[in-house]
Amino acid sequence: MTAANISPISPTSDTGLASHSLFVCKTCASAWQDGKRIGESGGQKLLQEIQQVAQNWDLRDEFPIKEVECMSACNRSCVIAFAGQGKLTYLFGDLPIEGCAEAVLECASKYYSHPDGLLPWSERPEPLEKGILARIPSLSLN
Numbered sequence: 001m002t003a004a005n006i007s008p009i010s011p012t013s014d015t016g017l018a019s020h021s022l023f024v025c026k027t028c029a030s031a032w033q034d035g036k037r038i039g040e041s042g043g044q045k046l047l048q049e050i051q052q053v054a055q056n057w058d059l060r061d062e063f064p065i066k067e068v069e070c071m072s073a074c075n076r077s078c079v080i081a082f083a084g085q086g087k088l089t090y091l092f093g094d095l096p097i098e099g100c101a102e103a104v105l106e107c108a109s110k111y112y113s114h115p116d117g118l119l120p121w122s123e124r125p126e127p128l129e130k131g132i133l134a135r136i137p138s139l140s141l142n
């Protein structure tokens, strides 16, 4: 499949599942003692802030926020990812614990709008200009 014949963006797939996901690592920036996590992690705080801001986000139903335990980028916390059917998958790191939720959702909206999910540097909000850890091709790429 080429970029020219990618299906139009739809909020759900044929299976009824949302076609986009915003993954947030809830384990990032944890404090550990004797093998146990102490208190609330930075990732949990970031997740809560994103969820709070997303209450007024027009894509909240089409682009669900999903908490995950780890995305194997632990030394680059906080970490989030955008994934969508037929799109690039982006993994971002080095996000601050506080104050970037609006930028994350703004960037997610740009990702949603672009048929390939492409997020050029110049179009990404400041906290996400740097810190791309991976840009993985779509499964539908030929």
Ligand code: FES
Pocket: 025, 026, 027, 028, 029, 043, 069, 070, 071, 072, 073, 074, 075, 077, 079
């Ligand atoms: S703890 Fe967040 S990526 Fe591993």
